[in-house]
Amino acid sequence: MIRAAVIGGSGYIGGELLRLLWMHPEVEIMAVTSRKYEGKRVEVVHPHLRGTGLRFSRKISGDYDMLFLSVPHGESQKIIEEYMGSVKIIDLSADFRLPQDVYEKYYGTHERPELIDRFAYGLPELHREEIKKADYVANPGCNATAVILALYPFRDMARDAMADVKVSSSAGGKKENLMGMHAERSNVVRVYRAWKHRHEGEIFVQTGVRCPLTIHSVDIVRGVFATVYFHADTNEISLYRRMYEVYRDEIFVKIVRERNGIERYPDVKYVIGSNYVHIGATYDAESRRVILFSAIDNLIKGGAGQAIQNMNLMFGLAEDTGLKYLPLYPA
Numbered sequence: 001m002i003r004a005a006v007i008g009g010s011g012y013i014g015g016e017l018l019r020l021l022w023m024h025p026e027v028e029i030m031a032v033t034s035r036k037y038e039g040k041r042v043e044v045v046h047p048h049l050r051g052t053g054l055r056f057s058r059k060i061s062g063d064y065d066m067l068f069l070s071v072p073h074g075e076s077q078k079i080i081e082e083y084m085g086s087v088k089i090i091d092l093s094a095d096f097r098l099p100q101d102v103y104e105k106y107y108g109t110h111e112r113p114e115l116i117d118r119f120a121y122g123l124p125e126l127h128r129e130e131i132k133k134a135d136y137v138a139n140p141g142c143n144a145t146a147v148i149l150a151l152y153p154f155r156d157m158a159r160d161a162m163a164d165v166k167v168s169s170s171a172g173g174k175k176e177n178l179m180g181m182h183a184e185r186s187n188v189v190r191v192y193r194a195w196k197h198r199h200e201g202e203i204f205v206q207t208g209v210r211c212p213l214t215i216h217s218v219d220i221v222r223g224v225f226a227t228v229y230f231h232a233d234t235n236e237i238s239l240y241r242r243m244y245e246v247y248r249d250e251i252f253v254k255i256v257r258e259r260n261g262i263e264r265y266p267d268v269k270y271v272i273g274s275n276y277v278h279i280g281a282t283y284d285a286e287s288r289r290v291i292l293f294s295a296i297d298n299l300i301k302g303g304a305g306q307a308i309q310n311m312n313l314m315f316g317l318a319e320d321t322g323l324k325y326l327p328l329y330p331a
């Protein structure tokens with residue numbers, strides 16, 4: 001059994017980690033921290049975890065083999081060294097995803113740049129062999145995961161790519177803010193960031209494409225949907241052929257191409273509750289425009305599920321152990 005511990009267990013990703021780890025057949029949860037809820041049962045903040053018997057502590061104590069750090073960016077780099085040594089670590093923040101110069105362009109000064117090279121980038125579809133050998137993994141951002149998986153097969157032809165990304169409310173974490181209040185957040189289709197979103201750095205490092213992102217907040221609780229545009233001389237069959245070639249053996253990448261039925265292009269609605277990414281494409285010959293689509297559950301393939309996929313690789317388990325559930329429907 002893998003003995004797991006979670007730091008930052010009171011957040012949305014922390015809660016999702018606990019839910020998925022609880023159901024994982026090879027994992028025992030040894031400890032989960034929250035400073036705010038120290039000593040309290042987890043259902044105080046995660047009512048869906050009632051019955052697990054888990055309780056928050058302020059610090060981790062006891063033995064464990066696998067640590068998930070689920071704290072805001074900037075915080076991991078302050079606390080991580082205390083835990084480096086005999087355990088494997090997956091950091092879900094942005095702190096170790098990027099080379100120092102790219103990190104500092106988007107996030108400001110890095111306090112521990114000498115540690116960055118010790119981390120593998122935790123996107124299994126691109127870095128599986130590195131992750132298998134790694135002790136430390138930096139889990140990708142949710143928007144970055146959606147865009148990179150769509151763009152990667154076309155990275156040689158998508159020089160002028162740009163993406164429109166629609167994000168759910170849970171992608172922003174649990175912190176309280178006025179714009180997150182029900183009266184302000186429900187029914188929105190709002191520009192969250194028009195340009196220079198931080199995940200552009202990850203997309204550039206992973207694909208070589210400088211792909212500007214425009215991020216919209218939309219009225220869903222879970223999910224990220226990316227639409228990527230670029231110009232090329234191609235056709236739809238070639239686009240799909242490339243996607244099939246790159247992702248043929250990938251368990252969690254599903255290519256959507258339907259003429260009938262209710263999901264003709266990827267749709268967030270049909271990935272919710274799962275570790276799957278649905279990708280698809282179309283082509284307009286007149287404008288020479290390729291349009292790619294990508295849908296994920298931000299808390300699973302965009303966060304906790306992908307972290308568990310990485311943990312499975314780090315411990316030599318089948319990659320889909322504990323992740324074999326299909327999406328919820330209807331959701």
Ligand SMILES: NC(=O)c1ccc[n+]([C@@H]2O[C@H](COP(=O)([O-])OP(=O)(O)OC[C@H]3O[C@@H](n4cnc5c(N)ncnc54)[C@H](OP(=O)(O)O)[C@@H]3O)[C@@H](O)[C@H]2O)c1
Binds near residue numbers: 075141142171175
């Ligand atoms: N939400 C998503 O869709 C998503 C997807 C991918 C990656 N991520 C990343 O995953 C991380 C967690 O995201 P989230 O959405 O769960 O955020 P969140 O809801 O804001 O939760 C973060 C948790 O970290 C704890 N924390 C903060 N500073 C800490 C410190 N110095 N030491 C220990 N614990 C600390 C807080 O718990 P206490 O105050 O109770 O201790 C808080 O509940 C972030 O880096 C985020 O960018 C999020």
